[in-house]
Amino acid sequence: MSLNQKITKAVALWPKDELRPWLSFPKTLDTSIRARLQKMPPQQANKQLNALNNLLDNVYWNKYIPKQVVLKPQFKPSYYESLTQIRRKEEKAPLWKRLFKRK
Structure with missing residues (x-):
């Protein structure tokens, strides 16, 4: 799977903010993360994507309750x-x- 596909998948899974539906955090995240990850070496970009996926999977919430x-x-x-x-x-x-x- 390419870097762009991984970003698209992660951003699509990001939950919407019920309290501020007029703000699109996924859209902002998509724009900023694409720009940053494109400039990084592939190994570092994959680490960043793994961290993003860990946020989606509540890994840090469960680790640091x-x-x-x-x-x-x-x-x-x-x-x-x-x-x-x-x-x-x-x-x-x-x-x-x-x-x-x-x-």
């Missing part, structure tokens, strides 16, 4: 879940409500 203090802040333990719920609720709202919502 984050503490609950990070995942559930003391000031509001359900902070991240409530953000996700609010975002989903906004997506389901009719278009006119989303357009004229007061901020």
